[in-house]
Amino acid sequence: MSEALIDITNHKPAARETLLSAQGLCFDARGQRLIDSVNLEVATGRCTVIMGANGSGKSLLLRLLHGLITPSAGTINWRGGSLDHVARLQQAMVFQRPVMLRRSVAANLRFALKVRGVHGAERKTREAEALALAKLENLKDKPARVLSGGEQQRLAMARALISTPALLFLDEPTASLDPASSLAIERLIETARENGTTIVLVTHDAGQARRLGDDLLFLHNGQIAEAGPVTRILEAPQSEAAQAWLGGRIFVPDNPKSETI
Numbered sequence: 447m448s449e450a451l452i453d454i455t456n457h458k459p460a461a462r463e464t465l466l467s468a469q470g471l472c473f474d475a476r477g478q479r480l481i482d483s484v485n486l487e488v489a490t491g492r493c494t495v496i497m498g499a500n501g502s503g504k505s506l507l508l509r510l511l512h513g514l515i516t517p518s519a520g521t522i523n524w525r526g527g528s529l530d531h532v533a534r535l536q537q538a539m540v541f542q543r544p545v546m547l548r549r550s551v552a553a554n555l556r557f558a559l560k561v562r563g564v565h566g567a568e569r570k571t572r573e574a575e576a577l578a579l580a581k582l583e584n585l586k587d588k589p590a591r592v593l594s595g596g597e598q599q600r601l602a603m604a605r606a607l608i609s610t611p612a613l614l615f616l617d618e619p620t621a622s623l624d625p626a627s628s629l630a631i632e633r634l635i636e637t638a639r640e641n642g643t644t645i646v647l648v649t650h651d652a653g654q655a656r657r658l659g660d661d662l663l664f665l666h667n668g669q670i671a672e673a674g675p676v677t678r679i680l681e682a683p684q685s686e687a688a689q690a691w692l693g694g695r696i697f698v699p700d701n702p703k704s705e706t707i
């Protein structure tokens with residue numbers, strides 16, 4: 447059996463602790479099935495990368511897994527139990543475009559701690575650590591919304607990591623950043639992993655997937671077309687959808703002659 451921890455074939459998963467799993471997950475909107483019968487398992491300590499064409503359902507899947515939207519069918523389990531409010535506090539999410547409070551950099555960080563009931567001296571210590579981690583000490587009193595895109599994304603990462611989440615969802619966190627800022631975000635992701643945070647990362651960047659990922663889940667039309675180790679899929683994709691996408695082609699299931707873009 448392959449090392450894949452995302453089980454789409456009903457094989458038994460590898461013997462690692464499952465942090466998050468989904469069974470038969472579906473999401474419908476306006477009469478359309480946008481996420482279709484997704485089964486997956488995310489194991490503790492791994493970095494699972496989700497790739498797929500624009501509109502294949504990557505963001506929707508992350509939102510479902512983080513409990514931001516309700517599935518039309520199927521179940522999501524967190525550490526073997528349900529994905530409730532307490533479970534969600536053990537997770538964090540960073541979006542492509544950071545959503546900042548109209549407050550200072552430091553106040554944005556403090557808010558994340560307040561929500562999780564961290565007060566007093568510990569709040570101060572964690573705030574200082576997060577500012578240092580994201581190299582934002584000199585900007586701590588600035589309004590968060592005037593920061594550059596790269597600085598805002600570092601703040602979004604620091605705010606997500608300040609509570610040392612068990613699982614961090616990242617939705618194209620470097621899509622609008624230059625190479626230096628992207629590298630800074632990748633370093634923060636690596637640090638998070640070293641500190642024990644499990645990662646689920648949506649990216650279109652195969653290099654980033656290779657640098658950071660262990661397992662890859664390839665989505666096509668809301669379904670998992672292929673799942674397995676990142677290097678295996680990037681080097682030798684087996685599904686037509688992944689082959690076409692990685693080869694720079696559009697795959698239209700009803701039209702076997704895929705177009706080159």
Ligand SMILES: Nc1ncnc2c1ncn2[C@@H]1O[C@H](COP(=O)(O)OP(=O)(O)OP(=O)(O)O)[C@@H](O)[C@H]1O
Pocket residue numbers: 475476480498499500501502503504505506507
């Ligand atoms: N609330 C909604 N109602 C109806 N359709 C939606 C809704 N949310 C997303 N969609 C549609 O679902 C499909 C998947 O969207 P999603 O944002 O998950 O794609 P994606 O794979 O993340 O794409 P991209 O790579 O462009 O970010 C798209 O066709 C989108 O228009």
